[in-house]
Amino acid sequence: MASTSTKKRKSDKATSSPTKKPSKKSRTASISVEVSPNNPEYDPIVVSFPRGVPSSITDNETGTEPPRFTCSKLKASSSRGRRITGEDDNCTYTASAAGRGHDGRLTKMYVCVYDKKKKTLKLVPSAEKGTVYALEQAVKEYTPSVANESMFGTGEAKDGEGNTKVMSAMDRVQMLVESFGSKKKQKVMASRQANKVNIHSVIGSGDIMMKSVTKQEGISMGNKKGMEEGSKMANPNDVAYEQARKKMLPPYDINADAPSKVYNAQSIAGSVAWNKTSRIVDKVFEKKAEGIESDWISALLGKKGHCPQSITTLLNSIDLSKKSSSYRIKVAFFLFLTLKFQSKIQRKGFVEGASVDDCISNIYVPHEVGARLFELFTSTMDGKEAGFIASKQQMSKMTSYILVLYVIASGKEMKVPSINQLCKDMKMDPKEASLVLREAGFVVKKNGVGDIGASLSVPLKFPGPKRGKRS
Numbered sequence: 001m002a003s004t005s006t007k008k009r010k011s012d013k014a015t016s017s018p019t020k021k022p023s024k025k026s027r028t029a030s031i032s033v034e035v036s037p038n039n040p041e042y043d044p045i046v047v048s049f050p051r052g053v054p055s056s057i058t059d060n061e062t063g064t065e066p067p068r069f070t071c072s073k074l075k076a077s078s079s080r081g082r083r084i085t086g087e088d089d090n091c092t093y094t095a096s097a098a099g100r101g102h103d104g105r106l107t108k109m110y111v112c113v114y115d116k117k118k119k120t121l122k123l124v125p126s127a128e129k130g131t132v133y134a135l136e137q138a139v140k141e142y143t144p145s146v147a148n149e150s151m152f153g154t155g156e157a158k159d160g161e162g163n164t165k166v167m168s169a170m171d172r173v174q175m176l177v178e179s180f181g182s183k184k185k186q187k188v189m190a191s192r193q194a195n196k197v198n199i200h201s202v203i204g205s206g207d208i209m210m211k212s213v214t215k216q217e218g219i220s221m222g223n224k225k226g227m228e229e230g231s232k233m234a235n236p237n238d239v240a241y242e243q244a245r246k247k248m249l250p251p252y253d254i255n256a257d258a259p260s261k262v263y264n265a266q267s268i269a270g271s272v273a274w275n276k277t278s279r280i281v282d283k284v285f286e287k288k289a290e291g292i293e294s295d296w297i298s299a300l301l302g303k304k305g306h307c308p309q310s311i312t313t314l315l316n317s318i319d320l321s322k323k324s325s326s327y328r329i330k331v332a333f334f335l336f337l338t339l340k341f342q343s344k345i346q347r348k349g350f351v352e353g354a355s356v357d358d359c360i361s362n363i364y365v366p367h368e369v370g371a372r373l374f375e376l377f378t379s380t381m382d383g384k385e386a387g388f389i390a391s392k393q394q395m396s397k398m399t400s401y402i403l404v405l406y407v408i409a410s411g412k413e414m415k416v417p418s419i420n421q422l423c424k425d426m427k428m429d430p431k432e433a434s435l436v437l438r439e440a441g442f443v444v445k446k447n448g449v450g451d452i453g454a455s456l457s458v459p460l461k462f463p464g465p466k467r468g469k470r471s
Contacts, residue, residue, distance in 0.1 A: 035110075035123045040079060044111050045071060046126040047084060047095065047133045056088050064089050071127075074098065084133050092140055095133035241465050248397050249440050250404050252460065259414035259456045262441070263404050265331040273372035277334045280366070281326070300333060305364075308425035311336045314409055324412060331409040337365045338402055339425060341373045345398075346427065350381060350389035359388055376401070400436050402426065407442070407454060418451035438463055 047069070056064040067088040074081035080099025087093065108130025110123045126132065177189045256262045266274045284300045287293040297315050301307050314332050318325050344351060344363045353359035360370030377398045378388035390398070403419065410416040419437075423430045430452050434444040441462050442454040 029119060031114075031119050031121050033121045033123065036125065038125055038129055040127065043125055043127040045069075045082070045084065045133065046109050046111065046131075047093075047135055049093075049137070050134050051137045054088060054091065067091070067093055069093070080128075082128055082133075084135070086135070087140070090140060092138050093135040094138075095135045097128045097131045097133060099128055237465065245439070245462060248393070248400055250401050252441075254460050256458055256460065259458055260408075260412045262414070262456060262458065262460055263408060265327075265334065265405060265408050268401060268405065269334050269369075270372045273334070273366075273369045274330075276366050276368035277330050277337075281330050281333055285326075300329075301336060308336070308339055308422075310406070310422040310425050311339070313421065314406070328409050328411065331405060334369070335402065335405040335409055337369050338373060338398070338405065340365055341370070341377075342398055342402065342426065345377070345390045345395070350387055351378070352385060352387040354386050356388075396436070399426070399428065399433070400440055403433060403437055403454075404440060407437075407456065414456035415453070416455075417453050419454060420451055 054067060056066045065088060067086040069084055069086035072083050072085070073079075074083055074096060078099070081097060082099075083094075083096040085092070085094050109126045109132050110130065111126060113122045113124065114120075115122070174189055174193065177185050181189070250263055251267045252262050253264075254262075269277065281300065284293065284296055287299065288296045293299040297312060300315075301311065311332060315329065318328050318332075341363055351359045351362055353362060356371060356374060357367070359374065360367055363370060365373070374388055377394045378390045379394070381387045381389045403422070406419065406422050407414055407416050419433055420430055423433050426433075434446075434452050434454070437444050437454045439462070441460045442456050444452060444454050446452050
């Protein structure tokens with residue numbers, strides 16, 4: 001008897017899979033862009049409101065009309081320059097542009113007009129070669145009520161006799177509190193106003209005080225000196241430029257009476273690094289005196305490794321019979337160590353090391369000198385890697401220190417006939433080095449052969465700030 005199979009037959013009907021809707025392809029259209037040339041007569045005028053758009057423009061429910069503007073020339077004889085003036089019920093708006101003869105701006109304002117039918121985008125520059133007029137806003141006829149006088153928004157006031165006087169800072173505070181301050185603040189200002197004492201109401205005291213101040217009677221010498229110094233207000237630009245100069249140049253004495261006293265190598269190196277440099281130089285000359293070392297220059301700079309030609313030429317030019325020879329050799333040796341440091345930093349811009357000692361061992365200079373150089377010309381690296389990095393400003397600072405040290409090592413006269421070989425050792429453009437020396441107060445000249453020389457004179461004079469080219 002045949003056994004029946006218990007397996008069910010598979011259905012011959014195919015399972016229906018969900019149909020995918022055809023994806024709509026994004027339609028693209030080509031648009032032609034037209035850029036209109038400058039046309040002073042028809043270019044649109046673009047303005048901005050730095051203090052906020054007037055409510056008459058943003059809110060139509062106020063019932064006030066929007067401001068009306070007029071455009072006029074700054075000068076009738078010139079086609080360049082525009083003045084924009086406008087006013088509404090509450091404020092006046094003014095702005096002007098002097099016009100540009102040569103325009104090198106990278107960003108300008110254009111007004112774009114898109115035509116859907118023609119599919120064209122037209123770019124029209126705003127007036128005065130893409131200028132945006134920033135409107136200054138002023139409130140018209142603003143006269144808050146202040147006791148015994150009426151104030152005006154122009155910073156002037158009139159007394160009881162009708163004479164015009166300039167509004168003081170206290171009067172401006174009074175005006176602001178009167179208009180916008182709380183009741184408590186208004187009471188405080190009213191009490192302060194009531195406690196004022198008019199000096200002319202005191203019999204005789206006003207005249208006596210004025211005469212005493214004029215003749216400086218009864219004033220101590222310290223107060224007199226403070227009044228004189230206070231009257232001489234320093235120019236903030238000069239103060240900022242002086243602070244920047246002190247950050248980039250070595251320590252200097254602007255009141256020095258001799259060129260050799262302006263810059264001091266010992267102040268540049270620091271006491272610890274200078275003492276270490278002096279001990280190394282003294283030890284080399286002790287061996288020379290004992291006959292152990294005949295070639296003192298090789299013993300000082302080392303017989304292995306690269307030695308800058310500018311340093312060897314400088315050391316060979318020093319007359320050992322003069323008293324200043326020892327000081328010049330020490331300055332030249334410290335300069336040699338600084339050049340080794342500069343050459344190491346110049347390769348990568350940083351020195352890796354877990355600590356300062358590891359970084360100093362990588363540049364092969366004495367520990368005291370290396371610590372001073374890292375302090376002057378580098379900063380610690382941020383991130384996972386440990387070490388010290390030199391920024392662009394710190395590299396420029398190192399350049400000024402090296403150039404000044406080279407001039408100091410050349411002699412008391414603070415004159416050097418040529419810096420070309422030093423610039424070659426530093427891998428630096430001589431023109432750039434001459435600019436650095438000029439910023440340090442040196443006079444830089446180039447002879448017929450092409451050598452660039454530098455000299456320093458007193459009184460020390462620094463060049464003024466340079467103005468950028470007109471745009």
